[in-house]
Amino acid sequence: MLEAIALTKDFGTHRALDGLDLRVDPGEIVCLLGANGAGKTTTVNLFLGFLEPTAGEARVDGVDVRADPVGTKRKLLYVPEQIALFGELSGLENLAYFAALAGIADRSSTRLRDCLAQAGLEPAAMDRRAAGYSKGMRQKVGLALAIAKRARALLLDEPTSGLDPQASAEFHDLIVRQRDAGAAVLMVTHDLFRAREVGTRIGLMREGRLRRMINAADITATQLEALYLEEMGRMAA
Numbered sequence: 448m449l450e451a452i453a454l455t456k457d458f459g460t461h462r463a464l465d466g467l468d469l470r471v472d473p474g475e476i477v478c479l480l481g482a483n484g485a486g487k488t489t490t491v492n493l494f495l496g497f498l499e500p501t502a503g504e505a506r507v508d509g510v511d512v513r514a515d516p517v518g519t520k521r522k523l524l525y526v527p528e529q530i531a532l533f534g535e536l537s538g539l540e541n542l543a544y545f546a547a548l549a550g551i552a553d554r555s556s557t558r559l560r561d562c563l564a565q566a567g568l569e570p571a572a573m574d575r576r577a578a579g580y581s582k583g584m585r586q587k588v589g590l591a592l593a594i595a596k597r598a599r600a601l602l603l604d605e606p607t608s609g610l611d612p613q614a615s616a617e618f619h620d621l622i623v624r625q626r627d628a629g630a631a632v633l634m635v636t637h638d639l640f641r642a643r644e645v646g647t648r649i650g651l652m653r654e655g656r657l658r659r660m661i662n663a664a665d666i667t668a669t670q671l672e673a674l675y676l677e678e679m680g681r682m683a684a
Protein backbone atom coordinates (compact mmCIF):
# COMPACT_ATOMS: atom_id res chain seq x y z
CA MET A 448 0.00 0.00 0.00
CA LEU A 449 2.86 2.37 0.89
CA GLU A 450 6.15 1.84 -0.87
CA ALA A 451 9.40 3.78 -0.92
CA ILE A 452 11.83 2.84 -3.67
CA ALA A 453 15.37 4.19 -3.31
CA LEU A 454 13.67 7.31 -1.95
CA THR A 455 16.12 10.16 -1.51
CA LYS A 456 15.76 13.78 -0.45
CA ASP A 457 18.42 16.46 -0.35
CA PHE A 458 18.01 19.88 1.22
CA GLY A 459 20.76 21.87 -0.47
CA THR A 460 23.92 19.88 0.11
CA HIS A 461 22.42 17.96 3.03
CA ARG A 462 21.06 14.47 2.29
CA ALA A 463 18.10 14.11 4.68
CA LEU A 464 16.95 10.76 3.27
CA ASP A 465 19.29 8.37 1.53
CA GLY A 466 17.92 5.59 -0.67
CA LEU A 467 15.04 4.41 1.50
CA ASP A 468 13.42 1.11 0.51
CA LEU A 469 10.32 0.42 2.56
CA ARG A 470 6.96 -1.30 2.18
CA VAL A 471 3.92 -1.08 4.40
CA ASP A 472 1.21 -3.58 3.50
CA PRO A 473 -2.48 -3.45 4.44
CA GLY A 474 -3.01 -4.80 7.95
CA GLU A 475 0.39 -3.87 9.30
CA ILE A 476 1.89 -1.10 11.40
CA VAL A 477 5.45 -0.10 10.59
CA CYS A 478 7.04 2.17 13.20
CA LEU A 479 10.00 4.40 12.38
CA LEU A 480 12.29 5.19 15.28
CA GLY A 481 15.44 7.28 15.26
CA ALA A 482 17.20 10.25 16.74
CA ASN A 483 16.27 13.82 15.81
CA GLY A 484 17.13 14.58 12.21
CA ALA A 485 17.13 10.92 11.11
CA GLY A 486 14.77 11.58 8.17
CA LYS A 487 11.51 10.21 9.61
CA THR A 488 9.32 13.26 9.03
CA THR A 489 10.91 13.76 5.63
CA THR A 490 9.75 10.23 4.73
CA VAL A 491 6.17 11.01 5.78
CA ASN A 492 6.21 14.32 3.90
CA LEU A 493 7.37 12.57 0.71
CA PHE A 494 4.43 10.12 0.92
CA LEU A 495 2.08 13.07 1.42
CA GLY A 496 3.53 14.89 -1.58
CA PHE A 497 4.50 17.84 0.64
CA LEU A 498 8.06 17.39 -0.64
CA GLU A 499 9.46 16.36 -4.02
CA PRO A 500 12.00 13.55 -3.91
CA THR A 501 15.49 14.24 -5.22
CA ALA A 502 15.59 10.64 -6.48
CA GLY A 503 13.52 7.48 -6.14
CA GLU A 504 9.77 7.13 -5.69
CA ALA A 505 7.12 7.24 -2.99
CA ARG A 506 4.17 5.09 -4.07
CA VAL A 507 0.68 4.86 -2.64
CA ASP A 508 -1.31 1.86 -3.80
CA GLY A 509 1.20 1.37 -6.62
CA VAL A 510 0.97 4.97 -7.88
CA ASP A 511 3.89 7.40 -7.77
CA VAL A 512 2.81 10.33 -5.57
CA ARG A 513 4.29 12.77 -8.11
CA ALA A 514 2.13 11.33 -10.91
CA ASP A 515 -1.15 11.73 -8.99
CA PRO A 516 -0.74 13.86 -5.85
CA VAL A 517 -4.49 14.41 -5.36
CA GLY A 518 -5.57 10.81 -5.96
CA THR A 519 -2.86 9.35 -3.72
CA LYS A 520 -3.64 11.83 -0.92
CA ARG A 521 -7.29 10.77 -1.02
CA LYS A 522 -6.27 7.29 0.12
CA LEU A 523 -4.23 8.61 3.04
CA LEU A 524 -4.94 10.07 6.40
CA TYR A 525 -2.22 12.12 8.04
CA VAL A 526 -2.18 12.64 11.79
CA PRO A 527 0.52 15.15 12.77
CA GLU A 528 1.87 15.72 16.25
CA GLN A 529 -0.61 18.55 16.76
CA ILE A 530 -4.01 18.40 15.08
CA ALA A 531 -5.22 21.93 14.36
CA LEU A 532 -8.98 22.40 14.80
CA PHE A 533 -11.13 25.50 14.62
CA GLY A 534 -11.59 26.44 18.27
CA GLU A 535 -14.93 28.19 17.71
CA LEU A 536 -16.43 25.09 16.08
CA SER A 537 -17.49 21.91 17.87
CA GLY A 538 -15.74 18.61 17.24
CA LEU A 539 -18.64 17.55 15.06
CA GLU A 540 -18.54 20.80 13.03
CA ASN A 541 -14.78 20.47 12.60
CA LEU A 542 -15.20 16.93 11.34
CA ALA A 543 -17.97 18.05 8.95
CA TYR A 544 -15.67 20.78 7.60
CA PHE A 545 -12.66 18.50 7.06
CA ALA A 546 -14.88 15.75 5.63
CA ALA A 547 -16.21 18.24 3.05
CA LEU A 548 -12.63 19.29 2.20
CA ALA A 549 -11.69 15.62 1.77
CA GLY A 550 -14.61 15.15 -0.63
CA ILE A 551 -16.44 12.61 1.55
CA ALA A 552 -19.94 12.13 0.13
CA ASP A 553 -21.73 10.76 3.20
CA ARG A 554 -21.41 13.58 5.73
CA SER A 555 -24.72 13.19 7.54
CA SER A 556 -24.61 14.16 11.17
CA THR A 557 -25.52 10.57 12.16
CA ARG A 558 -22.58 9.14 10.22
CA LEU A 559 -20.09 11.72 11.49
CA ARG A 560 -21.23 11.19 15.10
CA ASP A 561 -20.74 7.47 14.57
CA CYS A 562 -17.19 8.09 13.26
CA LEU A 563 -16.40 10.26 16.29
CA ALA A 564 -17.81 7.58 18.60
CA GLN A 565 -15.69 4.91 16.88
CA ALA A 566 -12.67 7.17 17.41
CA GLY A 567 -13.50 7.20 21.13
CA LEU A 568 -14.85 10.74 21.56
CA GLU A 569 -17.53 10.93 24.26
CA PRO A 570 -20.96 11.88 22.81
CA ALA A 571 -21.19 14.76 25.29
CA ALA A 572 -17.97 16.27 23.88
CA MET A 573 -18.99 16.20 20.22
CA ASP A 574 -21.03 19.42 20.41
CA ARG A 575 -18.63 21.32 22.64
CA ARG A 576 -16.26 23.96 21.21
CA ALA A 577 -12.95 22.42 20.21
CA ALA A 578 -11.08 25.26 21.94
CA GLY A 579 -11.62 23.35 25.17
CA TYR A 580 -10.45 19.99 23.82
CA SER A 581 -7.40 18.21 25.22
CA LYS A 582 -4.73 17.00 22.80
CA GLY A 583 -6.12 13.46 23.08
CA MET A 584 -9.59 14.68 22.08
CA ARG A 585 -8.17 16.54 19.06
CA GLN A 586 -6.33 13.40 17.96
CA LYS A 587 -9.65 11.53 18.13
CA VAL A 588 -11.24 14.00 15.72
CA GLY A 589 -8.28 13.31 13.39
CA LEU A 590 -8.87 9.59 13.62
CA ALA A 591 -12.61 10.08 13.09
CA LEU A 592 -11.71 11.67 9.75
CA ALA A 593 -9.68 8.55 8.86
CA ILE A 594 -12.73 6.44 9.66
CA ALA A 595 -15.09 8.73 7.70
CA LYS A 596 -12.67 8.77 4.77
CA ARG A 597 -12.17 4.99 4.90
CA ALA A 598 -8.48 5.84 4.56
CA ARG A 599 -6.47 2.88 3.36
CA ALA A 600 -3.22 4.14 4.80
CA LEU A 601 -2.45 6.18 7.91
CA LEU A 602 0.65 8.33 8.25
CA LEU A 603 1.21 9.24 11.87
CA ASP A 604 3.99 11.60 12.92
CA GLU A 605 4.59 11.39 16.67
CA PRO A 606 0.82 11.28 17.25
CA THR A 607 1.02 10.63 20.99
CA SER A 608 3.87 12.87 22.09
CA GLY A 609 2.60 14.86 25.03
CA LEU A 610 -0.36 12.56 25.71
CA ASP A 611 -0.68 11.07 29.18
CA PRO A 612 -0.09 7.28 29.35
CA GLN A 613 -3.80 6.44 29.45
CA ALA A 614 -4.65 8.66 26.47
CA SER A 615 -1.64 7.25 24.62
CA ALA A 616 -2.73 3.65 25.29
CA GLU A 617 -6.25 4.50 24.13
CA PHE A 618 -4.93 6.11 20.94
CA HIS A 619 -2.76 3.09 20.15
CA ASP A 620 -5.77 0.77 20.66
CA LEU A 621 -7.60 2.82 18.03
CA ILE A 622 -4.68 2.52 15.63
CA VAL A 623 -4.63 -1.24 16.13
CA ARG A 624 -8.34 -1.30 15.30
CA GLN A 625 -7.63 0.55 12.05
CA ARG A 626 -4.89 -1.94 11.26
CA ASP A 627 -7.24 -4.84 11.96
CA ALA A 628 -9.74 -3.23 9.58
CA GLY A 629 -7.05 -3.47 6.88
CA ALA A 630 -5.30 -0.10 6.98
CA ALA A 631 -1.57 0.18 6.27
CA VAL A 632 -0.05 2.28 9.05
CA LEU A 633 3.29 4.12 9.04
CA MET A 634 3.97 5.66 12.44
CA VAL A 635 6.90 7.87 13.39
CA THR A 636 7.47 7.73 17.12
CA HIS A 637 10.03 8.12 19.89
CA ASP A 638 8.11 5.70 22.09
CA LEU A 639 10.07 2.43 21.91
CA PHE A 640 7.69 0.66 24.27
CA ARG A 641 4.57 1.42 22.21
CA ALA A 642 6.39 0.75 18.95
CA ARG A 643 7.10 -2.77 20.14
CA GLU A 644 3.59 -3.20 21.53
CA VAL A 645 1.67 -2.17 18.40
CA GLY A 646 4.21 -2.38 15.59
CA THR A 647 4.37 -5.27 13.17
CA ARG A 648 7.85 -4.13 12.12
CA ILE A 649 10.12 -1.48 13.51
CA GLY A 650 12.60 0.48 11.41
CA LEU A 651 15.60 2.15 13.04
CA MET A 652 16.73 5.26 11.16
CA ARG A 653 19.84 7.32 11.54
CA GLU A 654 21.23 10.16 9.44
CA GLY A 655 18.83 9.57 6.57
CA ARG A 656 19.34 5.81 6.37
CA LEU A 657 17.18 2.91 7.42
CA ARG A 658 19.75 0.98 9.43
CA ARG A 659 17.67 -1.97 10.53
CA MET A 660 14.17 -3.43 10.16
CA ILE A 661 13.00 -5.64 13.02
CA ASN A 662 9.97 -7.90 13.42
CA ALA A 663 8.35 -6.70 16.64
CA ALA A 664 7.34 -10.26 17.57
CA ASP A 665 10.98 -11.37 17.60
CA ILE A 666 12.19 -8.97 20.24
CA THR A 667 11.53 -7.86 23.83
CA ALA A 668 11.27 -4.19 24.82
CA THR A 669 14.64 -4.41 26.54
CA GLN A 670 16.28 -5.93 23.46
CA LEU A 671 14.74 -3.22 21.29
CA GLU A 672 16.13 -0.51 23.54
CA ALA A 673 19.60 -2.10 23.44
CA LEU A 674 19.48 -2.35 19.64
CA TYR A 675 18.27 1.22 19.36
CA LEU A 676 21.09 2.56 21.51
CA GLU A 677 23.61 0.46 19.61
CA GLU A 678 22.37 1.73 16.23
CA MET A 679 22.35 5.32 17.41
CA GLY A 680 26.00 4.88 18.31
CA ARG A 681 25.69 5.66 21.99
CA MET A 682 27.13 2.32 23.00
CA ALA A 683 29.81 2.37 20.31
CA ALA A 684 32.52 3.02 22.87
Ligand SMILES: Nc1ncnc2c1ncn2[C@@H]1O[C@H](COP(=O)(O)OP(=O)(O)OP(=O)(O)O)[C@@H](O)[C@H]1O
Binds near residue numbers: 463489
Ligand atom coordinates in the same frame (compact mmCIF):
# COMPACT_ATOMS: atom_id res chain seq x y z
N1 LIG B 1 12.57 21.98 4.87
C1 LIG B 1 13.81 21.67 5.23
N2 LIG B 1 14.86 22.43 4.82
C2 LIG B 1 16.12 22.12 5.16
N3 LIG B 1 16.46 21.03 5.91
C3 LIG B 1 15.47 20.26 6.33
C4 LIG B 1 14.10 20.52 6.03
N4 LIG B 1 13.32 19.55 6.59
C5 LIG B 1 14.18 18.72 7.23
N5 LIG B 1 15.45 19.14 7.08
C6 LIG B 1 16.64 18.47 7.60
O1 LIG B 1 16.60 17.11 7.18
C7 LIG B 1 17.03 16.25 8.21
C8 LIG B 1 15.94 15.23 8.53
O2 LIG B 1 14.86 15.92 9.15
P1 LIG B 1 13.53 15.17 9.61
O3 LIG B 1 12.57 16.23 10.08
O4 LIG B 1 13.08 14.24 8.57
O5 LIG B 1 14.06 14.34 10.86
P2 LIG B 1 13.25 13.46 11.92
O6 LIG B 1 13.86 12.11 11.91
O7 LIG B 1 11.78 13.55 11.67
O8 LIG B 1 13.61 14.19 13.29
P3 LIG B 1 12.72 14.52 14.60
O9 LIG B 1 12.75 13.28 15.43
O10 LIG B 1 13.48 15.66 15.23
O11 LIG B 1 11.36 14.93 14.16
C9 LIG B 1 17.42 17.13 9.39
O12 LIG B 1 18.80 17.36 9.34
C10 LIG B 1 16.65 18.41 9.12
O13 LIG B 1 17.31 19.52 9.67
